[in-house]
Amino acid sequence: IAGITQAPTSQILAAGRRMTLRCTQDMRHNAMYWYRQDLGLGLRLIHYSNTAGTTGKGEVPDGYSVSRANTDDFPLTLASAVPSQTSVYFCASSAWGNQPQHFGDGTRLSIL
Amino acid sequence: DQQVKQNSPSLSVQEGRISILNCDYTNSMFDYFLWYKKYPAEGPTFLISISSIKDKNEDGRFTVFLNKSAKHLSLHIVPSQPGDSAVYFCAASVPYGGATNKLIFGTGTLLAVQP
Known part of the structure; x- marks a missing residue:
């Protein structure tokens, strides 16, 4: 079934550790996004990529980095995790920037 | 400051009746809106959208209404089902x-x- 795959589904991580959340899509979508969902705040954009080879900062980019080496993969890295990064992380993609975004099932990350 | 507001955290409806979910926005420049549905432990799923050139969009049991002057949109589900x-x-x-x-x-x- 075509869609977005995120890994891992959940993770508990010690503060200060490095972590990469993986995201792969098989819909050949140009644009990809990372959001975090926190209670009472909805989903907020962390980083995005319009097309392979380009990335941009969203609303809450601090402490996160992304790369887009090819169309299908868009990993999100926490270089040195902090407890405030405890959240549920969703990856999304869209054919073009103004098309509906399709979401993966999320990664639940707890930083202790 | 929330630019898109859903003031009702929860809504309970009887099966077969209409569900009306409301949404307000603050920026009159916003011109394209979407509704997503989310089950626990899953990602949001796109449901229906509306552009500001329309005031209504319908897809099966789901209808979205847009009132640009009030900066308000609503999602109607008729009839509502447990799923x-x-x-x-x-x-x-x-x-x-x-x-x-x-x-x-x-x-x-x-x-x-x-x-």
């Missing part, structure tokens, strides 16, 4: 960073459809 029980997010799609759009989400409304 509709989920969190519903309203979002505005806005141009961001050149060629892309970002979604500005509301905080969601938990719909419970009682059998």
